[in-house]
Amino acid sequence: xxxxxxxxxxxxxxxxxxxxxxxxxxxxxxxxxxxxxxxxxxxxxxxxxxxxxxxxxxxxxxxxxxxxxxxxxxxxxxxxxxxxxxxxxxxxxxxxxxxxxxxxxxxxxxxxxxxxxxxxxxxxxxxxxxxxxxxxxxxxxxxxxxxxxxxxxxxxxxxxxxxxxxxxxxxxxxxxxxxxxxxxxxxxxxxxxxxxxxxxxxxxxxxxxxxxxxxxxxxxxxxxxxxxxxxxxxxxxxxxxxxxxxxxxxxxxxxxxxxxxxxxxxxxxxxxxxxxxxxxxxxxxxxx
Amino acid sequence: xxxxxxxxxxxxxxxxxxxxxxxxxxxxxxxxxxxxxxxxxxxxxxxxxxxxxxxxxxxxxxxxxxxxxxxxxxxxxxxxxxxxxxxxxxxxxxxxxxxxxxxxxxxxxxxxxxxxxxxxxxxxxxxxxxxxxxxxxxxxxxxxxxxxxxxxxxxxxxxxxxxxxxxxxxxxxxxxxxxxxxxxxxxxxxxxxxxxxxxxxxxxxxxxxxxxxxxxxxxxxxxxxxxxxxxxxxxxxxxxxxxxxxxxxxxxxxxxxxxxxxxxxxxxxxxxxxxxxxx
Numbered sequence: 001x002x003x004x005x006x007x008x009x010x011x012x013x014x015x016x017x018x019x020x021x022x023x024x025x026x027x028x029x030x031x032x033x034x035x036x037x038x039x040x041x042x043x044x045x046x047x048x049x050x051x052x053x054x055x056x057x058x059x060x061x062x063x064x065x066x067x068x069x070x071x072x073x074x075x076x077x078x079x080x081x082x083x084x085x086x087x088x089x090x091x092x093x094x095x096x097x098x099x100x101x102x103x104x105x106x107x108x109x110x111x112x113x114x115x116x117x118x119x120x121x122x123x124x125x126x127x128x129x130x131x132x133x134x135x136x137x138x139x140x141x142x143x144x145x146x147x148x149x150x151x152x153x154x155x156x157x158x159x160x161x162x163x164x165x166x167x168x169x170x171x172x173x174x175x176x177x178x179x180x181x182x183x184x185x186x187x188x189x190x191x192x193x194x195x196x197x198x199x200x201x202x203x204x205x206x207x208x209x210x211x212x213x214x215x216x217x218x219x220x221x222x223x224x225x226x227x228x229x230x231x232x233x234x235x236x237x238x239x240x241x242x243x244x245x246x247x248x249x250x251x252x253x254x255x256x257x258x259x260x261x262x263x264x265x266x267x268x269x270x271x272x273x274x275x276x277x278x279x280x281x282x283x284x285x286x287x288x
Numbered sequence: 289x290x291x292x293x294x295x296x297x298x299x300x301x302x303x304x305x306x307x308x309x310x311x312x313x314x315x316x317x318x319x320x321x322x323x324x325x326x327x328x329x330x331x332x333x334x335x336x337x338x339x340x341x342x343x344x345x346x347x348x349x350x351x352x353x354x355x356x357x358x359x360x361x362x363x364x365x366x367x368x369x370x371x372x373x374x375x376x377x378x379x380x381x382x383x384x385x386x387x388x389x390x391x392x393x394x395x396x397x398x399x400x401x402x403x404x405x406x407x408x409x410x411x412x413x414x415x416x417x418x419x420x421x422x423x424x425x426x427x428x429x430x431x432x433x434x435x436x437x438x439x440x441x442x443x444x445x446x447x448x449x450x451x452x453x454x455x456x457x458x459x460x461x462x463x464x465x466x467x468x469x470x471x472x473x474x475x476x477x478x479x480x481x482x483x484x485x486x487x488x489x490x491x492x493x494x495x496x497x498x499x500x501x502x503x504x505x506x507x508x509x510x511x512x513x514x515x516x517x518x519x520x521x522x523x524x525x526x527x528x529x530x531x532x533x534x535x536x537x538x539x540x541x542x543x544x545x546x547x548x549x550x551x552x553x554x555x556x557x558x559x560x561x562x563x564x565x566x567x
Contacts, residue, residue, distance in 0.1 A: 001392050001459050008472055009395040012385035016405065019382065019442040023420060024408045030419035041422070087313065090306050101310045103556060104317040110552040110559060112501030114519040115545040118526060119320045122327065122534050128339030130323055162317070167563065174564050223414055226503045230523050244414045244504075251418055252508070260418055268415050275410055 028268070034261035041255055052262035062266065064238065065246040068153060069222060072242060075157040076164070076221040081213055083161065084168025089202070091169070092176045102173070106166035113163065113226035120159045121146070121231050146232055149239035156227050156240055163227075164220060168213045175209030176202070211281035219274050222267075243267050321545075328352070328539035335535055351539035358536075359521045360513060361543070367433075368517040372500040374437040376492050379446045384484075386442075387450030388476050392462065402451075408444045417508050424509070431512040436505065446491050449565060453487040454480060493555050494562035497548060518544055 003009055035052055039045035056062040087105060091098045108116060123130045126144035135142040145155040179202065187197045225244040228234060234241035234249060241249070247267065250260035327335070328351050329344040355361060389395070390402050420439055421430065429435045457480065465475050481488070506517040522540040552559060 001394065001462065003389075003393045003395055004466060004472060009389045009393050009398070012389035012393075012472075012476075013401050015382045016386040016442050016447065017401065019438070020404055020408055022423075023439045023442075024411045024416060025404075027416035027419035027423070028411055030422070031415065034419065041425075090310060097307065097310070101314045103552075104314045106556075106560070107321075107549060107552055108317060109563075110497060111545045111548050112503065112519050114501070114503050114523050115541055115548070118522070118537055118541045118544075119324055121526065122538060123320055123323065125339075125534070128335070128534070130319075130340055133340040170560060170563055223412055225414065229503070229507070230526065247414065247418075248508070251421075257418060257422075264415055264418060268411070271412070271415070272410060 031261045031264045031268075034257055035265050037258045037261075039257040041251075041257055045258070048258065052258045053266075056259065056262055056266075061246065062263070065241060065243045065263065068239070068241055069224075069243045072153055072157050072160070072224065073218055073221040075154060076160045076224075077214055077217045079157065079161040080165045080168050080217055081210065083165040084213065085172050085206075085210070087165065087169045088172035088176055089198075092173060102169070105169055108163050109166040109170075114230055116159060116163050117227045117230035120162070120227075124155060147236055149235075149237045152232055152236060152240050156224075156231060159227055159231070160221060160224060164217060167220075168217060171209060171213050172206065175206050179205045208281070212278070215274060215278035215281050219271065219278070222271065222274065243270075321549075324538045324541055324545075327535055328542045330535045332533060332535065335533075339534075351535040352543075354533075354536045355525065355540045355543065358525065361518075361521070363513065364516055364518040364521040367515055368500055368519070370433060371436045371506070371517060372496045374433065375440045375499045376495040378437060378441045379443040379495055380450075380488055380492060382442055383447040383450045384481055385476050386447050387454050388480060390447070391451045391454035392457075392459070405442075405444050405447050408442070413439075413505055417505070421508060431510055431515055433515060435509045436515065436517075439505070440499065443495065446495065449487060449491055450484065453484050457483065490558045490562045490565070493551065493558045497551055497559065501548060 034045070036047060036049060037045035038048045038052070053062075087101075091102050124132070124145040126132060126147055129145075131145070132142050143151055146152050183201050183205075184197060187201050192200060223244055224242055225248065228240050228242055228245045229248070232240045234245050243263065244267070247260050247263045250256045250263060326342060326344055329347050329349075330341075331345075331348050331350055334341070334345060386405070390398060390405075416439075424430050424435045461479075462475055465479055470479065501519060502517075503519045503523065506515075506520050510516050510520070522544045525537050525540045
């Protein structure tokens with residue numbers, strides 16, 4: 001349709017575009033610029049070229065942030081997808097009980113990260129926590145889950161899986177319901193067992209959904225911050241200092257805006273790569 | 289939800305095994321909430337003596353009283369609600385005309401404008417908070433509601449959703465309204481807004497819950513009790529060196545998670561639709 005007056009689109013899109021420029025695009029450019037300066041938020045910024053990037057690499061901070069983030073993301077993506085898919089397959093039926101379990105699992109996705117973090121901080125408490133007590137009762141080995149640098153990152157990954165498994169479950173359920181029933185009937189007539197039906201019918205048709213769930217979960221786990229801030233503050237011995245937490249620490253604890261901005265730039269480039277992956281997965285989904 | 293196709297192919301035995309496993313799954317997700325609730329009614333001596341006792345000896349409200357005494361809870365609650373409502377309403381008010389222009393009007397630069405909106409999906413809060421903080425500090429807006437609401441005034445997801453919904457509204461309807469002399473403003477907010485109600489309700493709830501729960505942005509934008517939000521205040525309960533006073537932390541957590549769970553209980557369908565439409 002033609003606009004009834006020529007400049008109508010301008011005022012309709014005006015607020016959106018102004019907000020986009022002021023709060024998204026200018027900040028992004030600003031971050032790129034700040035990454036070349038040394039700035040403590042108090043005294044005037046000083047141009048230092050690529051020193052911030054060099055310092056991040058030389059001190060090993062960049063490598064450390066990358067490795068913690070990648071390990072956590074890998075555990076979270078694989079764990080939440082496997083759990084989400086398993087639950088979707090088991091819960092794809094119209095009984096009230098299945099509906100109840102679906103709601104229970106999805107509720108964690110709706111509750112705040114802070115709530116989840118506090119909840120699990122208590123459950124995982126080394127002295128009085130319920131999980132520790134359960135492990136002792138079952139004679140399983142137990143540890144100071146969040147206080148041990150070897151286990152803390154995995155404990156946080158587990159909590160994150162608990163939080164977002166409902167998300168992948170919901171998307172997998174939607175994917176399952178798009179699969180035509182006739183395909184299963186045909187496979188059964190051909191004598192295919194449950195496993196063969198899964199391998200030959202369910203999984204191929206679910207693969208585009210899986211690609212989408214995988215990339216979005218990857219982006220979610222790349223941005224993990226709240227559980228780290230509330231549960232471990234990056235410790236013990238920086239073992240849970242993931243990317244966003246490292247950025248936060250540089251700004252608010254070290255007052256190093258330049259260093260933080262350099263981390264932001266690297267983080268943004270990584271997200272860009274992940275999103276390209278997502279678009280590619282999404283295209284495939286559209287084609288299927 | 290329909291799932292009969294797989295059901296008919298299952299034997300009663302596997303059904304039984306699956307049900308037991310699902311019962312365990314439900315326990316893994318529900319027991320932590322019940323554990324939180326139970327802990328919040330305990331007293332300090334109880335926690336010290338038998339921390340893992342499943343039930344409190346009575347419904348002691350001391351922990352809730354302690355939460356109320358340690359923070360301006362009503363203030364935090366009010367701040368959080370105002371912020372989340374403010375963001376959700378602003379997003380819809382801004383996205384409706386934008387979505388209308390993008391879906392229905394032909395003009396030069398439409399593709400570019402749409403591209404810019406979608407591109408912001410690439411720039412999450414964690415990427416932009418440092419410069420935005422510096423900008424807001426310069427104009428003296430740190431520690432204000434504006435700093436919490438305005439940077440989220442535009443939602444790429446919301447604009448996209450509204451645009452999609454408007455594309456299926458027939459042009460003839462809008463043309464008829466124009467013939468009747470309705471202004472564009474009236475068409476957008478008076479005619480199309482109400483028509484898109486289901487989409488808007490889903491998006492509103494999604495946005496409201498998301499920002500009600502948000503921790504990161506209020507954390508970096510506020511230092512002052514006057515604008516602090518509930519997730520921040522409750523998380524502070526833990527940082528104050530509470531030691532073993534878990535009953536207080538859990539009482540705070542009950543107060544923080546109850547509203548989100550209530551919205552979930554009443555609007556599960558809407559939230560599920562918002563999540564599914566994101567895909």
